[in-house]
Structures are given as structure tokens and as C-alpha cells.
Amino acid sequence: MLQQEEVKSVDDVLDQAEGQRGILITVLQRTQEKLGYLPEEAMRMISGRLSMSLSTVYGVASFYKHFHFKPRGKNIVKVCMGTACHVRGAKAVLNEMEAKFGVKEGETTEDLAVTLETVGCVGCCALAPVVTVNDKDLYGELTPKMVDDIIDMVRSEHGTHA
Ligand code: FES
Numbered sequence: 001m002l003q004q005e006e007v008k009s010v011d012d013v014l015d016q017a018e019g020q021r022g023i024l025i026t027v028l029q030r031t032q033e034k035l036g037y038l039p040e041e042a043m044r045m046i047s048g049r050l051s052m053s054l055s056t057v058y059g060v061a062s063f064y065k066h067f068h069f070k071p072r073g074k075n076i077v078k079v080c081m082g083t084a085c086h087v088r089g090a091k092a093v094l095n096e097m098e099a100k101f102g103v104k105e106g107e108t109t110e111d112l113a114v115t116l117e118t119v120g121c122v123g124c125c126a127l128a129p130v131v132t133v134n135d136k137d138l139y140g141e142l143t144p145k146m147v148d149d150i151i152d153m154v155r156s157e158h159g160t161h162a
Helices: 004-017 022-034 039-048 056-065 083-087 090-099 146-157
Strands: 075-080 114-119 130-131 136-138
Touching: 004 039, 022 039, 022 146, 039 056, 056 075, 075 090, 075 146, 083 090, 090 114, 090 146, 114 136
Parallel strands: 075 114
Antiparallel strands: 075 130, 130 136
16 A cells, blocks of 8 residues: 555656656656556556556556566666576576575565566676676676675665665
8 A cells, every 4th residue: 555655756747747648658657766666556546547447557567677566675686697697607696696685586575675686688798797786886707705795795885684
């Protein structure tokens, strides 16, 4: 259930979209920016105010990998599974991350500290295998020891207790 403040955020987004055609994706983006994801209640509000069926709104949102329907972690850790990283041990890195964070790929830790995801090539194949944290910090040429260090760093530097 959305908090009153969150309902107001979605209402504000919808007020700004009033009367504009083809605004659904923008509304979804702005709603996700405000709430961090697209909860069902927000999707229902969007459906009602834009006079679109809920299935249409979900259909459009689920077409794009960018949109999320569950809360995401404060930190987003992505293991590159592109060809170069795969060949150089990305699966072992992912397995280690899953074991240490206690979640599977695509899941978020219970305390919402970390979401663990995989990603296609991030363009740094020479550094394979590669992990990114919050889409800004990149760690390459990973070894199992470095994976432990990254996990410790995410827990401390990024202010989590995962
Ligand atoms: S395959 Fe991982 S950076 Fe290119």
C-alpha cells in the first residue's frame, strides 16, 4: 500500500501529464523516478487517470527492461554476462555474489540494501570479468578475492548492512 506522500507524488506526475497524448512512457518514467519502482497501486492510478486498461499499462511497462515492478535495492550490483566476461569466469563471479548476498540474480536483499542483476556487455571487455555498482563504479579483472572486497565495499562504503 502506498504511503500518502507516494500517492501525492503519483498524482503530481499525472497532473503534469493532464491532457497530453502519448504520455504513458513519460508518466511511467517519472513515477519510477519518484517511487523507485512501479507498484501495482501506482499502475492502477495511471490506468485510471490516463483512461487506459491496466493490462495496456502493464503491457507497455513490461516491454521495457528499464521498468521494475518490485522495490529495488539501495545499491544495484550488475555482473556482466557478455561473451568476454562469460569466457573469463562471470558465472563464477555471479555464483559468488548470489551466495554472499543471499539472493538470486534479479532479486533484492530483504533489507533492500542490494539488488543483484546481470547485464550484457558494458564495453570494457579487456577488463573481463566485470562488475558495476550503481552504474558508476566499475570493477574489472575480478578474482574471487576481489569479489569479496567488492561485497565488503558495497556493505560499507555504500552504506548497507546486506
Ligand atoms: S563482455 Fe563484459 S564488458 Fe564486454
